[in-house]
Amino acid sequence: MAFDEMKAPQGGVRSSYRAYENWLLSIAPDTLPRKHAQADELFRRIGITFNVYGDQEGTERLIPFDPIPRVLSASEWSRVESGCIQRVRALNAFLGDIYHGQEILRAGIIPRERILANGFYRPEMQDLDVARDVYVHVAGIDVVRVGADEFYVLEDNLRTPSGVSYMLENRAMMMRLFPDLFALHRVRPVDHYPDLLLKALRTVPPAECDGEPTVVVLTPGYYNSAYFEHAFLAEQMGVELVEGRDLFVDDGKVWMRTTRGPKRVDVIYRRLDDDFLDPLAFRPDSSLGVPGLLSVYRAGGVTLANAIGTGVADDKATYIHVPDMIRFYLGEEPILPNVPTWKLENPDDRAHVLEHLGELVVKEVHGSGGYGMLVGPTATKAQIEEFRAKIVAAPASYIAQPTLALSTCPTLVDQGIAPRHVDLRPFVLSGEQVALVPGGLTRVALKEGSLVVNSSQGGGTKDTWVLEDDAC
């Protein structure tokens, strides 16, 4: 049995859910389904949709929203919060190090070839100084829970993590649907996230910038799966939402085309992958980027957030070393541990994993979004054999982890309320300081027994409540 966020193992409910349960018992049985339908209708009207690649028919879909909140007590949150801050500080230090002196490689803590031969390592970044030594301005740290006091970091997302708009819209929706619940709980607010983000971006102007930096959000365009979020964040921060074609490089600076002529741009919060940023430097076929952007960046004429080349730190092969990074750079013990991980290039690990494929989770080292992964206990024989062949062919491309019994949270399904597995993605902002809003995006696997919470794989989301004080 997985740990349940609401039900206490010895019967009854856990204290953070006590007020919620009383409320649940007091409402009419059709309240939740009714509110659920209302939420769907509202989300559709607001146009909070999510584009699914390779899905012709449903190119704009809603991410299913669950009306039952995921509740964290103040002390549970404070642990997750400090663990995430610690982790992001270490990851930023790591990126600064490998793109400069490479102390951690010299010390033999991480094998040199693992970093330098990694496809996400960007030689263009070597010896380049970035503002305040911040590489990862926005990080999404995926945290899972398996017991009352057992939290693990499952994955770091350090490139262009998405989902924060759902965190904000889910809260707005819950307040609209259930105002009475917010009167019964002291839920810590999250809606200052755009302010924090803008503040962080303003504290990292490029070297060549005088006066207030001009910040923009760079989107691949409105066919991108996360376009809604790009537009949402630009709107909330009150900055321009630009596409590559709106920007150009001239005189060593980046400019945007406006109705009143060119305007200088200083900080680009880009939601475009490294490969597409500059057709002159990376993929020549990219029409989404800005020709010459890299040269301006290297000359200190513009800040990119996140920096180029952060993928080398969130790769699943690098993930294994994050606890060591925390010890190496910060001299601290990790507050949030990693999930134990087998490296499949290591013969002993591989033999063990191949023997136990039916019990383990196998992930592609460079994969994301829940694609290219095997969940042993729910996989078919054929799927297991397919992965066995893949692992034998290219062991270094895979890692394996035990199948964690992710905690469950009561969720509204067709048959009523039932437990479903959840994770949590808090968003960590780095500028002058490292900060996050209390909460994050709780993703929920809507299929019974499923452990895959990714929205591209049929996952849904919940509002995440961090309570002000521990209930007594």
Place this chain on the structure above:
Amino acid sequence: MLSRTADHLYWMSRYMERAENIARFLDVANRLSLSGGARDACWRPVLTIGGGEPGYASGQGEVTPVGVIAYAVLDGANGSSMLSCLRAARENAHAVRSVIPSELWESINATWLDAKTITGARLREQGLVAFCDWVKDRSHLFRGATYGTMMRDEAFHFTRMGTFIERADNTARLLGVRAQGVTADTRDADPAEQLHWAAVLRSVSAYKAYRTLYRDGLSPAGVADLLILRDDMPRSLHACLDKIAVDLQALCASCECTRMAGGLHAELHFGRLASILGGGLDGAVNSFIDRNNQLAAQIHADFLMGV
């Protein structure tokens, strides 16, 4: 503001206005056909006004009410069908949703979500008039949300300009349907003509205004006066140019497009009907449509193309 953003705002409102005006054109055709007008005389103008005659002819051939309605309302291949316009308005709005008020976006998005479910069968069941009324309602809502919620900044001016450039064009085209031979002295009209001009007035909600303002009977010259020169008639060419000139003045007083709009506006503001219709209403209409297009092209060159 980004040039691309301005472009999206401008086209968002142009397409919404166009959808509304197609509803108005269909309304004229429908009224005339119910009053016993000849089929071709009633329905062909919907195609000519919208510039869709060649496209229609290649797909459908003979002009029939069902064919014209299907083409002007539903046909996705017709870029100026009502559905195509509503889709384009929504796509443009989608691209600038971070700039426009959420109420405005939600109204456009909801309009499109409803509109895209319409089929020939549903249109028959609902009736053409009810559907056209619905489109007009949605367009009113769009304009109301624009006017009631947008900051009076550049975004607002570009949005408004799109509305009035499009409306001026559409009103001119509407006037052009039976314009041949009409001058400032055309005070009489035969019964069929009477029906036509009454339908034109009703389609732009100007029938009552006409009756109040012009004591003598319905005349082509009177309708032309009302829809070209009266600045208190919100769909007249003069009223549209009033708005365009103000918006352009606010955006860029020294731009070429502002000068052009000022010139066009002055002619409508100070001109007399007799001289404007000197070459006939059809000549006046064609000349206006050309100059309005030139103005639109200059607006593009001055603001929307960027550097």
